[in-house]
């Protein structure tokens with residue numbers, strides 16, 4: 053059966069706590085060797101979903117399958133230790149009274165001598181062979197994290213569940229450990245479900261992102277697709293700052309200071325929202341009261357005045373007040389450009405990077 057089924061599949065998982073629906077009909081499938089990130093804001097139900105898969109919490113309804121075999125429904129239940137599922141949580145507590153070597157070997161069977169080849173192999177892989185006889189308190193946070201990873205991987209689980217495993221590490225350490233972890237899991241062919249609330253982490257790690265909100269999966273897809281074809285306004289806003297224009301539809305078009313946008317299939321009088329990211333705003337100097345000529349890609353330019361400009365290292369964030377209606381538009385530009393407040397400029401927006409949503413339903417309009 054293996055090969056024709058996802059490695060891990062959950063179907064219609066629901067979890068109610070005291071009458072409150074915390075996980076609302078979640079279905080997911082993870083293919084062998086793939087990394088799926090469950091991404092969403094705090095409290096949306098990510099950890100609860102993970103705990104149910106691990107078997108340390110119980111769903112109200114729904115089923116869990118590994119390689120096509122049912123491992124858990126509301127009647128039948130394979131115990132957590134027999135699911136071939138590894139776990140790494142944020143507080144990845146190592147056993148303080150065991151050496152690094154014994155921590156890594158904890159989930160393996162046999163004598164210490166039997167376990168040594170696998171323990172040695174993994175410690176070498178994470179660059180910590182020389183710590184085999186030390187105790188956890190003698191290691192840095194990043195080193196402990198790598199030991200926890202080696203410990204979770206040692207018994208060769210076919211599935212690894214990771215709940216914000218990198219959030220306790222400082223930024224510079226984190227990038228390195230993320231990449232190492234990913235390389236190790238890929239080498240071992242492990243299927244991974246990683247929980248995070250950080251979009252950058254998800255985009256860096258995931259083959260597929262499942263975007264979760266209020267207990268539901270709102271969108272699934274490769275990072276590129278989720279970023280560039282978001283299902284709704286909140287999905288755009290979860291990945292970056294956004295700019296927002298509102299317009300009323302007349303004859304399947306809506307007028308904005310940047311020219312007309314298409315709104316096919318939207319009835320007259322309905323409001324639409326046009327959403328775009330600050331990095332897709334183009335800026336030009338004012339030339340005797342004129343901006344650049346309109347183009348099909350950039351639409352019409354709109355006049356605006358610099359309100360604030362902040363230097364942020366690799367880029368600058370410039371906030372503009374639009375002449376048209378005094379609303380604010382944010383643009384990010386390469387750091388060499390830092391205009392003075394009060395400077396008059398012309399803004400354009402890349403048409404192919406704008407998302408148009410029906411305001412009432414939030415659904416996206418495909419041009």
Ligand SMILES: Nc1ncnc2c1ncn2[C@@H]1O[C@H](COP(=O)(O)OP(=O)(O)OP(=O)(O)O)[C@@H](O)[C@H]1O
Pocket residue numbers: 069070074092093094095096097098099100101249
């Ligand atoms: N044992 C419990 N009893 C009652 N409510 C719970 C329990 N566990 C979780 N909840 C509730 O379920 C909701 C989802 O919690 P969960 O821990 O799954 O969120 P999360 O997405 O992991 O958030 P975070 O990013 O902050 O870790 C929360 O509103 C929480 O209060």
Ligand SMILES: [Mg+2]
Pocket residue numbers: 098099100215
């Ligand atoms: Mg959580």
